[in-house]
Amino acid sequence: MQQPLVITATINGRPVERAADPRMHLADFLRHEVGLTGTHVGCEHGVCGSCTVIVDGRPVRSCLMLAVQVDGAAVETVEGLTGASGSLSRLQRAFSEHHALQCGFCTPGMLMTLEALLRTVLNPTETDVRDAISGNICRCTGYQGIVEAALTAAKDRQGEPA
Amino acid sequence: MKAPPFTYHRPTTGEELAALLGSLENAKVLAGGQSLMPMLNLRLAFPDHLIDINRVEGLAGIKVEGEDVVVGAMTRQADVLASSVVAERLPVLAEALRHVGHIQTRSRGTYGGSCCHLDPSSEQPAMAALYDARFHVVGAAGRRTVEAADWSVGMLQSALADDEYLEAIRFTPWRDGADGRCGYGFAEYARRHGDYAIVGCAALVRVDQAGAIGRAAVVLFGVEPSPTRLPALEAASLGQAAAGFNPASHLGEVDALDVMEDIHVNAVYRRRLARVMIGRAFADALARATGAKA
Numbered sequence: 001m002q003q004p005l006v007i008t009a010t011i012n013g014r015p016v017e018r019a020a021d022p023r024m025h026l027a028d029f030l031r032h033e034v035g036l037t038g039t040h041v042g043c044e045h046g047v048c049g050s051c052t053v054i055v056d057g058r059p060v061r062s063c064l065m066l067a068v069q070v071d072g073a074a075v076e077t078v079e080g081l082t083g084a085s086g087s088l089s090r091l092q093r094a095f096s097e098h099h100a101l102q103c104g105f106c107t108p109g110m111l112m113t114l115e116a117l118l119r120t121v122l123n124p125t126e127t128d129v130r131d132a133i134s135g136n137i138c139r140c141t142g143y144q145g146i147v148e149a150a151l152t153a154a155k156d157r158q159g160e161p162a
Numbered sequence: 163m164k165a166p167p168f169t170y171h172r173p174t175t176g177e178e179l180a181a182l183l184g185s186l187e188n189a190k191v192l193a194g195g196q197s198l199m200p201m202l203n204l205r206l207a208f209p210d211h212l213i214d215i216n217r218v219e220g221l222a223g224i225k226v227e228g229e230d231v232v233v234g235a236m237t238r239q240a241d242v243l244a245s246s247v248v249a250e251r252l253p254v255l256a257e258a259l260r261h262v263g264h265i266q267t268r269s270r271g272t273y274g275g276s277c278c279h280l281d282p283s284s285e286q287p288a289m290a291a292l293y294d295a296r297f298h299v300v301g302a303a304g305r306r307t308v309e310a311a312d313w314s315v316g317m318l319q320s321a322l323a324d325d326e327y328l329e330a331i332r333f334t335p336w337r338d339g340a341d342g343r344c345g346y347g348f349a350e351y352a353r354r355h356g357d358y359a360i361v362g363c364a365a366l367v368r369v370d371q372a373g374a375i376g377r378a379a380v381v382l383f384g385v386e387p388s389p390t391r392l393p394a395l396e397a398a399s400l401g402q403a404a405a406g407f408n409p410a411s412h413l414g415e416v417d418a419l420d421v422m423e424d425i426h427v428n429a430v431y432r433r434r435l436a437r438v439m440i441g442r443a444f445a446d447a448l449a450r451a452t453g454a455k456a
Contacts, residue, residue, distance in 0.1 A: 002169045022170035022212070025203070044163060045200035046267060058240065058269035064199040065270065066192075068170060069216060113266065134355050135264025 009070045011036070012080030020067040026060075027051040029067030030077055038078040038108050042137075049136030052109035053077050059116035078108035081115060090156050091115060094149035102140030109136050114150045124154050165202035168212045176300060176329070179218050184302040184325040186211045191327060193236060193275030196267045221274070221329065224248065231335060232298075235274025235328040239263070239286075242273055251335040254292070254346035254364055258285035264356050274328045277313070278320050280388070282422065283358040285350070287314065288383035291391055292364050293333045301326035314388035336377070342370035345450025347443035351435055353426075359384040360427050363439035369404045369451040376400070380409075380444065385436050386420050392440070399444075404452055409444040413437055 004019035011034060018033045025044075030036045030053070042048035044063045051062040054076040081089045091114060094100070101107045110133060117124060117132040124132075129150045130143070138146065171186075173179040183189065190209035192198055193216070201207040215221065221236035224245050231251055233242060242248055243259045262285055263271060276286040277297070290297070290310045297308040301323060308321045315321050322328060336344040350362035361384045368377040378399045382390040398412040416436055421429040449455035 002167070005170065021167070023165040023167050023202075025165070025199070028164070044203045046196060049264070049266065052266050055269075059266045060269045061196075061266050063203065064195050064267070066165075066170070066195075066199075066214070068172075069195075069214065116265070131355075132265055135266050 005068050005071075007067055007071045009072065010074045012076055022066065022068050024067045026053070026055075026062035026065045026067050026070055026075070029070075030062065030075070033067070036077050036079050040105055040108055042105070042109075047137070048106070048109075049113065049133075050106050050109040052112045052136065054112055054116050057116075057119075059113050076112070076115075078111055081111060089115075091118065091149070091153040094153040094156075095146070098145040098149040098152065100141060100145040100149040106136055106138040106140075110138065110146055114146075114153075118150070118154050118157060122154075122158065124150070126151065129154075163203055163205055165199070166205060166208050168209050171211060171213045172217055173213065173215065174217050175219060176221075176327075179213065179215060179327055180300060180302050180325070182211075182213050183327060186213070189213055191215055191278070193278070194238065194271040195275075196263060196271040197275070197279045197281065215327070222272075226251075227332075229334055229337070231333045233273050233331045233333065235277075235330055236272050237274070239268040239271045239273060239276075240265075243268060251337075252289075252293070252333055254348055254366070255289050255333075257346070257348045258289055258350075258362075258364060261285055261350050261352070261356070261359065261362070274331060277331060278322060278328055280314055280318050280320050281358070282317065282387050283360070283362070283384035285359070285362060285364075285383065288362065288364060288381050288389040290331055290333075291389035292366060292379050292381040293335075294379075295334075296332045297321070298329045298332060299326050300329050305329075307332075311391075317387040336366055336368060342368040342376050343451050343453070344368045345447045345452070345455075347446030347448075347450070349439045349442035349446070351439060361385055361432055361435040361439050363436070363443040365440075365443040365447040367399070367404070367444070367447040367451050369448065373404050373452070375402050375404055375407060375448075378447075380440060382419075382436055382440070384422075385432060386422065390419060392416070395440070395444075404448045407444075407448065409440055410437065413440065416440070 040050040042050035046064045053062045189211035192214045223234045225232045347365040366379045370376045378396045380392040394415040423429045
């Protein structure tokens, strides 16, 4: 078996250097090596969406990417959404306001998927939002609150400076 | 579960990649990883070596070469979907990609990877079959081109030899011109959005100024282990008036297909669904070619 390989990446804006077995997927790397346990591991075969993170600006399944593949990349996780003081982002507050979570297991993946959507689509429709989260499974909310939260956050973002 | 152990290789040039493919035993190529990573995590694949081609230069991107559009094997599905070249010249590829997985998997999944994996329900090799695309292959012995009709050699098996890799897929778009106007149709049925297709169909037609069908191509996927062209239907449509043409009258070859069965879908249902999907895709293609549909 191959020795661990050193991975140098930017995670939530901070440089990180850690070693990992080549077979370790990104979600396990984030949780066990970097200590960022906000990223949740659900199905580990790319169906549930709970492990969604943003790599180089794009939402990806972190269970379907090897940790060694983010060497040199910029990774964003749910921990990166909050401000330095721990304040919630507009999208996170909207989740709270619209009861967009119950047990919370899917929430980090939902947030990162929608964060990526709201960055690229300025004025998303309900269809855009539902299409975006079609790869994220939630067994509590029935999705309605999540959709409302995303649309509220999108609306508010338009008034904010980029 | 977790992936089994393997030795990881990360070539950066085609030469390095060809050398690795030519020398390693039991190696798998990691492209976008949206099929291989689940297979590793589920322990359905046990390669001794994993060759990650994500940093091999020159494999990604969409180029226009004369009439052709050349899609690099490592072009992400998201990039094909967002491409203005594809939207203008190969719009059915974009339409089909909307049915492929989800935003997160299209960020990573690649056009060439899907064509090499050859899932029977995959839209991407079906698009290659629809357009009679050509696969540009590189190996230790040099380059060769494989016609779409020869690309699939069996269930999940492409024509690639163990020491070869796919470089790009060359599509020749159907263009409007003096000989008529072209249209496409795409229809797919899955139990949920983004699921594997139970049956899908795509059609291309050209209708001349007199309203007659001058050229047609129809492909089914999810029905047989490989994408299935329907040459008898295509031939039967030629010269027919677009307005009155009913593909349902020319589906004898669908009865002869070696239709797959699984625990959810038996062959009778799948064959029946194939007829429905052909009808929808062909009707949409004709509607676009005659200006009845945008």
